[in-house]
Amino acid sequence: MNFDPFVIPFNIGLYFILIYAVVRCIIWFRELSRPDKLRLQRGFFGRAFGQSLKEIFLESLIHRKILKSNPRLGYMHMSLAFGWFLLIVFGTIEANIFSEKHLNHSYKAIFFRFFHPDHGKTFFENSYAFLMDLILAFILSGLLIAVIKRFSSRVVGMKKTTRLKPLDKIALTSLCLIFPSRLIAESLTCGAYGTGSFLTGSLGKALASFLPANELAYPFWWLYSLSLGTFFVLLPLTRYLHIPTELFLIFMRNSGIRTGDKPGTYSEVEVHSCSSCGMCIDVCQLGFTTGINTIQATYLMKGIRNSDELYDVAHNCLMCGRCDNICPVGIEISPIRMIVRRAEGKEYMYENTSKGYFRNRLTVPAPKQEAGTSYDFLPRLRQEKTDVLYFAGCMTHLTPSVKKAMVRILDASGLNWSFMDEHGGVCCGRPLMLAGNDREARELTNYNSQLIEKSGAQTLVTSCPICYKVFRESYYLDAEVLHHSQFIKSIIDEGFIDLNFLQKRVTYHSPCELGRRSGVYYEPREVIKHVATLEATAFDDENSLCCGGSLGNIMLSRDKRQKIAEDVCSKLTECSPDSLITACPLCKKTLSQATGTRVMDIAELAVEALADTPGLKMPRSRSKKKLLKEPATSLR
Amino acid sequence: MEKFGFSLSKARVINYDANDRGIVRYIIEREPSLKLCIECGCCTATCTTGNFTDFSLREIHILLKRGENEQVREKIRKCMLCGKCILVCPRGVNTRNVISVAKQAFRKTEGYEL
Numbered sequence: 001m002n003f004d005p006f007v008i009p010f011n012i013g014l015y016f017i018l019i020y021a022v023v024r025c026i027i028w029f030r031e032l033s034r035p036d037k038l039r040l041q042r043g044f045f046g047r048a049f050g051q052s053l054k055e056i057f058l059e060s061l062i063h064r065k066i067l068k069s070n071p072r073l074g075y076m077h078m079s080l081a082f083g084w085f086l087l088i089v090f091g092t093i094e095a096n097i098f099s100e101k102h103l104n105h106s107y108k109a110i111f112f113r114f115f116h117p118d119h120g121k122t123f124f125e126n127s128y129a130f131l132m133d134l135i136l137a138f139i140l141s142g143l144l145i146a147v148i149k150r151f152s153s154r155v156v157g158m159k160k161t162t163r164l165k166p167l168d169k170i171a172l173t174s175l176c177l178i179f180p181s182r183l184i185a186e187s188l189t190c191g192a193y194g195t196g197s198f199l200t201g202s203l204g205k206a207l208a209s210f211l212p213a214n215e216l217a218y219p220f221w222w223l224y225s226l227s228l229g230t231f232f233v234l235l236p237l238t239r240y241l242h243i244p245t246e247l248f249l250i251f252m253r254n255s256g257i258r259t260g261d262k263p264g265t266y267s268e269v270e271v272h273s274c275s276s277c278g279m280c281i282d283v284c285q286l287g288f289t290t291g292i293n294t295i296q297a298t299y300l301m302k303g304i305r306n307s308d309e310l311y312d313v314a315h316n317c318l319m320c321g322r323c324d325n326i327c328p329v330g331i332e333i334s335p336i337r338m339i340v341r342r343a344e345g346k347e348y349m350y351e352n353t354s355k356g357y358f359r360n361r362l363t364v365p366a367p368k369q370e371a372g373t374s375y376d377f378l379p380r381l382r383q384e385k386t387d388v389l390y391f392a393g394c395m396t397h398l399t400p401s402v403k404k405a406m407v408r409i410l411d412a413s414g415l416n417w418s419f420m421d422e423h424g425g426v427c428c429g430r431p432l433m434l435a436g437n438d439r440e441a442r443e444l445t446n447y448n449s450q451l452i453e454k455s456g457a458q459t460l461v462t463s464c465p466i467c468y469k470v471f472r473e474s475y476y477l478d479a480e481v482l483h484h485s486q487f488i489k490s491i492i493d494e495g496f497i498d499l500n501f502l503q504k505r506v507t508y509h510s511p512c513e514l515g516r517r518s519g520v521y522y523e524p525r526e527v528i529k530h531v532a533t534l535e536a537t538a539f540d541d542e543n544s545l546c547c548g549g550s551l552g553n554i555m556l557s558r559d560k561r562q563k564i565a566e567d568v569c570s571k572l573t574e575c576s577p578d579s580l581i582t583a584c585p586l587c588k589k590t591l592s593q594a595t596g597t598r599v600m601d602i603a604e605l606a607v608e609a610l611a612d613t614p615g616l617k618m619p620r621s622r623s624k625k626k627l628l629k630e631p632a633t634s635l636r
Numbered sequence: 637m638e639k640f641g642f643s644l645s646k647a648r649v650i651n652y653d654a655n656d657r658g659i660v661r662y663i664i665e666r667e668p669s670l671k672l673c674i675e676c677g678c679c680t681a682t683c684t685t686g687n688f689t690d691f692s693l694r695e696i697h698i699l700l701k702r703g704e705n706e707q708v709r710e711k712i713r714k715c716m717l718c719g720k721c722i723l724v725c726p727r728g729v730n731t732r733n734v735i736s737v738a739k740q741a742f743r744k745t746e747g748y749e750l
Contacts, residue, residue, distance in 0.1 A: 558728035
């Protein structure tokens with residue numbers, strides 16, 4: 001027996017998905033920019049290829065990252081992905097070894113038991129059947145967890161699971177039906193012929209004892225084939241497209257392609273690679289503190305896939321980067337969110353054609369140039385020559401204690417320094433960028449760049465991590481940009497200031513823009529350890545929380561910000577420290593309104609510990625000391 | 637007709653009822669905290685832009701509420717969205733979003749009325 005009509009739905013599904021995959025790949029490849037095409041070609045024939053294969057095995061099949069952070073959820077994903085993979089591989093081998101001819105049709109492997117019902121008589125055949133049963137049991141255990149997760153997500157250790165659209169539900173149902181129907185179909189056939197191993201054999205025997213097994217098996221083979229076919233045909237329209245797309249994502253990422261700031265093939269592949277696993281929902285502070293459960297990364301990806309209205313989803317986000325960190329697929333969520341923010345003004349980023357099977361990107365119309373500049377009122381400022389230039393930033397001007405502390409430290413260091421925005425400066429431009437207004441931001445960055453250029457400074461010190469990030473990444477300065485925590489660390493190392501050790505227990509709140517966004521964790525910690533006892537918290541470094549004051553979110557109301565700040569404070573002051581240390585004036589401002597514990601900036605802590613040094617009495621910018629060594633760059 | 641040396645002077649009244657309050661309605665719908673503004677002027681006092689020019693967020697709020705949109709359209713572009721005003725606002729008005737939504741409203745109504 002070589003053919004039966006019930007395999008037709010499966011065959012239609014399989015060939016449809018294969019042809020679709022080829023066409024889709026060609027379209028995606030053609031839309032890549034020229035340098036990216038070269039990168040991909042080089043990656044495909046180079047060392048990146050092996051690395052990609054390894055990553056595909058570890059991440060797409062074993063799901064190592066999910067396993068690490070949440071073993072039960074990881075087991076669920078692993079059993080479905082790795083188990084299915086094993087079932088296909090061993091099924092193909094089985095079909096090729098045991099059937100009369102080799103190189104069979106693909107359906108022969110999938111429906112092997114139907115075409116060879118009396119298989120399993122000899123010992124070797126029987127042990128192979130045992131292996132296949134074991135794999136099936138492995139998958140079914142994962143499926144059981146998945147079904148339970150649908151009803152109660154707490155079981156897998158998740159607070160929330162993703163909401164689905166109707167088409168996803170149909171695909172999910174067909175996916176859930178695949179393996180149980182296979183189990184029943186195989187069991188009934190095995191029961192009728194007295195074959196099968198521990199799972200199919202014993203279940204088949206039990207069923208065959210009171211049911212006409214041979215007649216009943218046939219409809220279940222139909223169900224098995226139909227659910228496979230339905231799943232394959234619906235795959236491109238649902239979130240299950242992530243199964244094939246993730247492979248491309250891994251290849252592209254290992255070839256060195258990055259998201260950038262315009263929509264393109266890579267961002268589209270990323271969007272489709274989101275498996276809606278929901279890991280980003282659990283780490284989102286807007287979710288677990290303020291109860292906003294519509295804006296998380298997985299919903300952003302879903303919204304882009306479905307061409308939904310995304311203004312709220314894109315803008316109501318703290319841009320803290322906690323989801324970028326946790327994403328097991330490694331999707332660069334924040335750059336994609338910024339692309340959506342920039343695309344504001346036109347209705348959709350993507351449009352659907354052919355009922356969603358092929359989606360075309362809309363060409364972004366160039367924004368209408370408004371006459372003149374927005375900031376032509378800015379004065380031509382004079383800037384004296386100096387070695388170290390200090391830029392306090394808008395937020396530091398609102399927390400004068402930080403500013404004063406920095407002035408004292410700079411004076412004490414004896415360096416030749418100058419205060420760039422002593423009488424109020426111009427914004428660094430990052431708040432405008434975060435709101436998606438890049439053109440306006442460029443006017444401000446140009447203005448500040450000229451000023452810094454004029455000063456001839458070798459070092460630019462800033463107190464605000466928001467400014468620090470933009471100075472480093474968008475300004476193209478000759479001067480080295482240092483956050484004040486890095487600066488304090490370097491002058492301690494150089495011996496320009498002496499600090500006493502304070503009898504204080506403190507905890508450290510790592511600001512998002514300084515920590516996760518810029519990778520500066522080491523220096524602030526070192527400075528704090530130099531002068532006080534630093535207590536560990538459950539939210540250190542990569543796992544740090546956002547204070548809630550973030551300028552990345554333009555929509556969040558003050559009540560909700562306050563709620564986040566109170567939540568963060570209660571978590572960071574659990575060990576009742578003497579003070580809560582942070583390195584960002586905005587964090588300080590937000591947190592100090594939400595706790596009774598004293599919130600201090602790292603500069604204030606350093607000033608408190610400042611021993612009397614001769615430099616302190618010297619007027620500013622007289623000394624000829626210079627930073628000799630290159631200050632330590634951040635340890636990522 | 638006898639002339640007494642009197643004449644009808646040009647009207648100096650601003651008729652708020654005749655003004656287009658569509659923009660402010662659009663903003664309040666999206667950022668209801670604008671209603672909380674008591675026009676105290678703290679935002680203007682701390683403003684980065686206000687340091688260099690006569691830009692005043694308080695004035696903008698008043699003009700928007702009155703529906704004198706044409707004056708706002710140009711002025712509003714001077715804002716740098718730096719966010720100091722949010723931190724000093726005693727009433728918790730989300731001033732950055734007011735500006736952002738107002739810009740959006742002006743972009744949408746270029747040549748149209750809401």
